[in-house]
Amino acid sequence: MTSSEPTRRSTSWFGAEGKMGFVHRSKLYNSGRSPEMFDGRPVIGICNSWSELTPCNRHLRDVAEAVKRGVLLAGGFPLEFPTMSLGETLMRPSAMLYRNLMAMEVEENLRSYPLDGVVLLGGCDKTVPAQLMGALSADLPAIVLTGGPMLNGKFRGCDAGSGTHVWQFAEEVRAGRMSRAEFGRAEACLSRSAGHCTTMGTASTMACLVEVMGLSLPGSAAVPAVDAGRYALAEQSGKRIVSLVEDDVRPSSILDRRSFENAARLNAAIGGSTNAIVHLSALAGRAEVDFPLEEFDRQARDIPLLVNLLPSGQFLMEEFSYAGGVPAVVAELGERLHGDARTVTGRTLAENCEGAQNWNREVIHSCAEPVQPAGSATAVLHGNLAPNGAVIKLSAASPELIDHTGTALVFDTVEEYYARCDDPDLPVDADTVLVVRGAGPRGYPGMPEIGNLSIPKKLLDAGVRDLVRITDGRMSGTSYGTIVLHVAPESAAGGPLALLRTGDRVHLDVANRQLNMLVDDAELARRASEAAERPADAQGGWTGLYREHVGQADTGADLDFLRGRRGHAIPRRHL
Known part of the structure; x- marks a missing residue:
């Protein structure tokens, strides 16, 4: 070992002289390492x-x-x-x-x-x-x-995909087309x-x-x-x-x-x-x-x-x-x-x-014969409901719903929605725009995957399989449907989603990348002036720190003090 300038970070530990080099090397000998491991x-x-x-x-x-x-x-x-x-x-x-x-x-x-x-x-x-x-x-x-x-996964003699088929099977059970016993048998088949x-x-x-x-x-x-x-x-x-x-x-x-x-x-x-x-x-x-x-x-x-x-x-x-x-x-x-x-x-x-081969064009298509045409992937939307943006996965959405105007049915929490979604008197039809807020990075907290909201049972019974849904939360990547996600700013951060009310008309216009509530500016200003500031839950520990410093979805929901800190990992100083 020498005391010269280390050529690697690790050398300042394992190449050090004196008691600290002794300690660093000695402790690793207890796992049977040979001296050669510390040769630089x-x-x-x-x-x-x-x-x-x-x-x-x-x-x-x-x-x-x-x-x-x-x-x-x-x-x-x-x-x-x-x-x-x-x-x-x-x-x-x-x-x-x-x-x-x-x-x-x-x-x-x-x-x-x-x-x-x-x-x-x-x-x-x-x-x-x-x-x-x-x-x-x-x-x-x-x-x-x-x-x-x-x-x-394999179920009923066919391939079954984790996540996607779970959502499908769960809806089939709610609609009465799949028994709970069959649903239970599928559990072990997907993993x-x-x-x-x-x-x-x-x-x-x-x-x-x-x-x-x-x-x-x-x-x-x-x-x-x-x-x-x-x-x-x-x-x-x-x-x-x-x-x-x-x-x-x-x-x-x-x-x-x-x-x-x-x-x-x-x-x-x-x-x-x-x-x-x-x-x-x-x-x-x-x-x-x-x-x-x-x-x-x-x-x-x-x-x-x-x-x-x-x-x-x-x-x-x-x-x-x-x-x-x-x-x-x-x-x-x-x-x-x-x-x-x-x-x-x-x-x-x-x-x-270079030289990579496509061995199955049913699975990986060519650009000349794609699965879906250009522009059918994830779209970023803006408008008075999402000034800083929202996203929708077009490839998993229903084409007939990507230009849609409907009446909002608004829930402040996902728990509130699921307590009512099977109610036969729920005021919902196939044109309804279902909204669940309070699911963003700060509001939930943690921005959970709740966006793939189950279709209300009265609509399932009527044969409806998709509905426009909007949330400031996320959804699983295995999910599907016409679902607008990551609305920013989120409602808990004062975003306009907090001003939306049941009965308001909402227009989703994917072609023009717009998401708007059809409420005039004066009314929105009045609602904003009347909105009482909701006190934050008194939370300490990690959750408290997270809520205080987390950014919005449009910038990655990282903590504000962690962005832009790229740099060399310098060894800790040791006296």
Whole structure:
């Protein structure tokens, strides 16, 4: 060991002389490490969101072992560490409430420990963006490895997609067309293996977008969780992170505006989740890339829907993987993407995907024969109901409802709605615009996935299967329907959604990207002047801090003091 200027971050720990170097090295000897591990080789953190409380991520301990093999093969020193794990299926009130907390934890782990680079292991919806947000702020060399999707669900002899079919089956039970016993039998049929959702929900979407942004290895997004190829990718990711450290390639040297434009365009082509917009907006804030909400609409307008997956199509992630995955879609899009964008491989996006084949044109269509035409992806709306924007997933909406005027039926909480939705006297018809507010980042808190509101039973009984719905919350990426989401500002932040009343007329005009309540300005001003300021709930701890500092959906719902803090993860000073 020498006292010269360290060549790596970890050297200031493991290469130090005196008592502190002694302590740092000595404590790791208790795990059977040899002195060679402290010879200045890159120390690689394996940031693992494994948890039995997050079923999508329960296999990541095994994946981490494969990553360690790769790190060792490349001459690195792997050290696995846990982070909190966010599972949307079990966590209340919403995993989104804790995304920023997990990001803070990841960032501080990277800053505080003797790490030269990191492999980020995530799967379920919020773990991947949370890990990336923390890694972008710390700006150490990093590579992402997602856990991969489950094998296709099977029910009644057919493929069944996690999430999407749950919503469908639940409505069938409410309508009396499916028995509760059948519904119960379907539970075990949709989750057949380790991995995240099989549809193009948020987990699959984020895996695809991270790949096209150049932060994971080519082809890694879609390989099933239980496929041996997932573990080969883990080993390769472990090898690659050592090279990234040696070449000092950080996220800040990969991500730029081209990366985010590619992500927005690919999201349109794959029929990706609306949640991706919130996460990408947060990532842009951490990466110090100017990418306002309107860009998601502008970038998507000329991109057709190419991937025929639920909830916007027919197939599931297993078929998407076998058809060629993200590289095949990149090849189909061609010059519609920035092929010169940088990636963790050291090559450009175009070079990574050169020669990629589309092995199934039923699953991945061409631009000449798309699943849906250009402009059918997520649209960004504005108007007097959403001055700062709202989003709608066009590819999963009913065409007959995207230009619609109806009478609002307004609920202040989702609990209030579900207490009444089966009431046969509920004043609702097929033209009603159903509104649930108080579900935004600050209001709920945490912006839960409640947007896919069940159709009122009296309408289900009449054969109605879709209805215009508006909320300042989110919906699962596996959901479908004509649903306006992420209304900003939210009602709890004084947004005009708080002024809407039952009986007001609302006009949704997707073609002109407008969402308006047909109430004159004078009346809205009168309502605003009469509105009593609602006192905030007295909450301490994380929830109190979150409510005080969380931003709105249009900027990614990140905490205000965490945006724009990208920088080198400097070792902690130690006396």
